[in-house]
Amino acid sequence: MNTASAQDPITRVTGAAILDNSQAPTRMLVAQRAYPKKLRGLWEFPGGKQEPGEGAEEALVRECTEELGVTVRPLDEVPAPNPEGWPLKGTAVMRVFTAVVIDEREPAAGKDHLQLRWVELNDRASILELEWIPADLPIVEALLDQLQEASPQASRRGH
Numbered sequence: 219m220n221t222a223s224a225q226d227p228i229t230r231v232t233g234a235a236i237l238d239n240s241q242a243p244t245r246m247l248v249a250q251r252a253y254p255k256k257l258r259g260l261w262e263f264p265g266g267k268q269e270p271g272e273g274a275e276e277a278l279v280r281e282c283t284e285e286l287g288v289t290v291r292p293l294d295e296v297p298a299p300n301p302e303g304w305p306l307k308g309t310a311v312m313r314v315f316t317a318v319v320i321d322e323r324e325p326a327a328g329k330d331h332l333q334l335r336w337v338e339l340n341d342r343a344s345i346l347e348l349e350w351i352p353a354d355l356p357i358v359e360a361l362l363d364q365l366q367e368a369s370p371q372a373s374r375r376g377h
């Protein structure tokens with residue numbers, strides 16, 4: 219579903235909300251973009267554009283390997299307001315999935331990011347205070363709500 223094609227008028231982006239644990243997550247990895255200039259310094263979900271013929275989860279796994287040097291397993295999608303995904307700037311849309319690292323390596327910032335940070339899911343206020351790419355804010359809020367419903371003790375503080 220929603221496989222990108224060469225003629226696709228929509229730019230399809232996939233983002234990874236990488237959690238420290240699939241069952242009882244306490245931390246999430248966030249990344250600070252290095253480029254382009256307009257986005258430099260803003261926080262985002264690691265990920266990127268789907269290539270032609272590629273599905274969203276497939277793109278997510280590839281991008282995490284390229285950007286962070288780790289293999290991830292996608293878990294659940296953060297439900298978007300429409301099936302194509304969350305609206306970004308212009309005609310771009312993004313689907314976001316929770317994910318966990320499944321190899322022994324630790325994610326590391328490459329050329330795409332200034333830094334990576336593991337943030338505490340129970341500190342909702344600090345997560346929302348990060349200077350996110352503006353389009354990401356509603357996604358972050360929906361994600362935190364979703365995680366709290368699944369595991370209420372994980373995000374109690376900060377309300």
Ligand SMILES: Nc1nc2c([nH]c(=O)n2[C@H]2C[C@H](O)[C@@H](COP(=O)(O)OP(=O)(O)OP(=O)(O)O)O2)c(=O)[nH]1
Binds near residue numbers: 263310
């Ligand atoms: N990766 C990512 N991109 C986001 C987020 N929010 C958001 O608006 N975007 C935008 C920024 C970019 O315009 C676009 C994704 O492009 P990208 O530069 O990350 O993708 P890519 O790695 O495939 O890029 P490239 O090969 O064209 O350099 O989506 C987010 O949370 N994560």
